[in-house]
Amino acid sequence: MTDRPHLAVIGAGPAGLAASLAAAARGIRVTLIDSAAQAGGQFYRQPASGLGARRPKALHHQWRTWERLRDGLAAADTIHQLTDHHVWCVERRSEGFAVHALLGPEQEKPATVHADAVLLATGGYEKVLPFPGWTLPGVVTAGGAQAMLKGGLVVPGRTAVVAGTGPLLLPVATGLAAAGVEVAALVESADPKAFARKATALAAQPGKVAEGAQYAAQLLRHRIRFIPRHTVVEAHGDARLDAVTVAALDKGGRVRPGTARRIPCDTLAVGHGMLPHTDLAESLGCRIDGLKVYVDDEQRTDVPGVWAAGETTGIGGSALSLAEGHIAGRSIAARLTGTEPDARAWVAVDRSRTRTREFIAALDTVYAPPAHWTDQVTDDTVVCRCEEVTGGEIRAAVAELGAGDVRTVKLLTRAGMGWCQGRMCEPAVAGLTGCEQQAARRLLARPVPLGVLARAGESSPEPSGEPEAD
Amino acid sequence: MNPRELVRAQPGPAFTVTLDGREIEALPGQTVAAALWAAGVTSWRTTRDAGRPRGVFCGIGVCFDCLVTVNDRPNQRACLIPVRPGDAIRTQEGTGHHD
Ligand SMILES: Cc1cc2nc3c(=O)[nH]c(=O)nc-3n(C[C@H](O)[C@H](O)[C@H](O)COP(=O)(O)OP(=O)(O)OC[C@H]3O[C@@H](n4cnc5c(N)ncnc54)[C@H](O)[C@@H]3O)c2cc1C
Ligand code: FES
Numbered sequence: 001m002t003d004r005p006h007l008a009v010i011g012a013g014p015a016g017l018a019a020s021l022a023a024a025a026r027g028i029r030v031t032l033i034d035s036a037a038q039a040g041g042q043f044y045r046q047p048a049s050g051l052g053a054r055r056p057k058a059l060h061h062q063w064r065t066w067e068r069l070r071d072g073l074a075a076a077d078t079i080h081q082l083t084d085h086h087v088w089c090v091e092r093r094s095e096g097f098a099v100h101a102l103l104g105p106e107q108e109k110p111a112t113v114h115a116d117a118v119l120l121a122t123g124g125y126e127k128v129l130p131f132p133g134w135t136l137p138g139v140v141t142a143g144g145a146q147a148m149l150k151g152g153l154v155v156p157g158r159t160a161v162v163a164g165t166g167p168l169l170l171p172v173a174t175g176l177a178a179a180g181v182e183v184a185a186l187v188e189s190a191d192p193k194a195f196a197r198k199a200t201a202l203a204a205q206p207g208k209v210a211e212g213a214q215y216a217a218q219l220l221r222h223r224i225r226f227i228p229r230h231t232v233v234e235a236h237g238d239a240r241l242d243a244v245t246v247a248a249l250d251k252g253g254r255v256r257p258g259t260a261r262r263i264p265c266d267t268l269a270v271g272h273g274m275l276p277h278t279d280l281a282e283s284l285g286c287r288i289d290g291l292k293v294y295v296d297d298e299q300r301t302d303v304p305g306v307w308a309a310g311e312t313t314g315i316g317g318s319a320l321s322l323a324e325g326h327i328a329g330r331s332i333a334a335r336l337t338g339t340e341p342d343a344r345a346w347v348a349v350d351r352s353r354t355r356t357r358e359f360i361a362a363l364d365t366v367y368a369p370p371a372h373w374t375d376q377v378t379d380d381t382v383v384c385r386c387e388e389v390t391g392g393e394i395r396a397a398v399a400e401l402g403a404g405d406v407r408t409v410k411l412l413t414r415a416g417m418g419w420c421q422g423r424m425c426e427p428a429v430a431g432l433t434g435c436e437q438q439a440a441r442r443l444l445a446r447p448v449p450l451g452v453l454a455r456a457g458e459s460s461p462e463p464s465g466e467p468e469a470d
Numbered sequence: 471m472n473p474r475e476l477v478r479a480q481p482g483p484a485f486t487v488t489l490d491g492r493e494i495e496a497l498p499g500q501t502v503a504a505a506l507w508a509a510g511v512t513s514w515r516t517t518r519d520a521g522r523p524r525g526v527f528c529g530i531g532v533c534f535d536c537l538v539t540v541n542d543r544p545n546q547r548a549c550l551i552p553v554r555p556g557d558a559i560r561t562q563e564g565t566g567h568h569d
Binding site: 048059385424 | 472473476477479480497507508512519523524527531535543546549551
């Protein structure tokens with residue numbers, strides 16, 4: 001068994017799970033690595049087992065698909081699962097790859113997995129654009145509220161406003177409501193009429209339209225007020241949030257004067273879309289197109305032996321992640337056994353991948369942050385949450401010191417130099433600087449203890465399935 | 471309805487941890503952040519420069535806003551670290567290395 005080709009899959013979300021199953025079914029030995037305690041990723045995040053949830057599907061959509069993935073994983077004896085493993089770097093060696101991880105919640109103990117090929121399925125994280133008060137406790141990302149709810153069965157408060165833009169706001173608002181939070185409003189900056197203009201692309205996805213209708217019914221059932229074409233202009237509170245002010249947007253994406261209204265709440269779940277995780281791909285030298293990892297029709301990156309699937313290659317939701325993962329798994333199985341993959345074998349999945357991508361492209365034009373969101377960033381609004389750099393400091397770096405790109409602003413102001421390495425403030429800094437956001441060049445995907453760094457690269461290049469301590 | 475009723479949770483026995491010396495109850499499997507939220511606490515850190523309160527923001531280990539001191543180890547991400555019986559959790563001031 002050990003002479004079977006060995007694939008390391010990083011990320012056990014929809015993409016990584018689909019790929020692992022497809023590759024294992026075709027004779028590949030797979031090590032599936034994830035930093036979480038359980039498989040599932042963001043979409044299929046499960047309550048911690050100690051919580052003894054007997055009906056976890058109450059918090060989920062598409063539960064059947066999860067059951068199929070979960071049962072497949074349990075049945076596949078050629079898939080070795082490594083949970084609690086935070087991958088900080090993937091190294092290309094003369095013979096295959098070394099995947100370096102840090103073990104456990106404290107992330108100090110190192111482990112290395114050697115493999116013939118690697119699939120990056122690390123998903124994405126949420127983008128939030130700043131506004132006054134967005135650092136107050138009680139303000140959380142929409143996905144973060146969802147993750148805490150699904151994983152820990154906890155909610156942040158009693159009364160919530162869900163705001164921003166994008167399809168994720170719908171499951172978050174209805175999920176919080178089902179869990180007993182009073183959702184005072186769902187504030188979406190996009191204009192629902194814009195959907196009508198995309199009717200053709202949307203009609204090609206009747207399933208998605210039905211999903212939208214289901215959410216609409218749930219909003220009604222939970223009496224959630226849907227406020228379109230509005231944006232949050234300020235979050236109020238002292239030690240924690242006690243209200244938000246929202247205001248209407250005009251056609252050009254500017255706040256309409258005189259339309260501000262204050263909504264009391266102790267929670268604001270806010271999000272403006274998602275960004276792909278590209279750090280591991282960057283450290284491998286993979287081509288990045290804009291903000292996402294470039295892949296070909298087989299989900300191969302431009303680095304031989306490295307595949308990528310799911311939201312790391314572009315944000316598109318769980319169905320697209322599943323399709324991409326499946327195709328990647330099949331391609332890997334063929335390539336690692338020295339055969340040319342037969343794309344006819346995945347025609348149906350390919351078609352669904354194409355359609356979903358078209359659908360997402362149409363959605364993206366509707367769900368975009370308000371064109372003039374930077375107007376909401378006052379000079380004393382904190383923009384970089386880690387280093388507490390304000391909008392005023394960033395503007396001064398541009399206007400007075402002549403900085404014209406994110407890197408220079410970063411050097412002059414320290415925005416993006418803190419713990420999160422700019423993951424939270426980069427879109428805002430780019431927007432305030434007046435340039436396009438680029439994928440950041442981050443050396444490491446995770447903070448790494450220096451001792452671990454010093455020892456990295458000393459382990460043997462022998463391909464082996466078991467993680468070794470180095 | 472609360473989230474636990476919604477999924478008909480039958481958690482293992484609750485245990486005690488402390489937050490700045492005050493006892494709070496936690497459930498097996500929860501992260502430190504989830505235990506603190508369940509106890510009604512939403513901030514457990516103040517920032518280095520302005521001393522502003524912070525708690526969970528991203529919920530998935532990306533933003534580092536939820537840093538906390540657990541059993542004298544500062545800068546642990548509360549949203550990732552599982553809570554264990556007897557944990558001494560302390561609100562963290564600044565870099566967490568002063569106290
Ligand atoms: C917080 C959050 C909540 C979301 N909730 C929903 C929701 O409720 N409904 C919905 O439709 N969509 C939700 N989404 C959107 C979601 O990203 C996609 O629908 C889908 O889960 C993407 O699948 P994926 O396989 O590409 O990535 P993911 O599901 O994100 O899986 C990626 C996996 O990779 C792991 N990982 C990442 N980096 C590393 C590393 N360096 N080392 C080890 N492991 C790593 C992560 O732990 C994760 O399990 C959410 C997104 C976020 C960020
Ligand atoms: S809340 Fe973002 S890292 Fe914990």
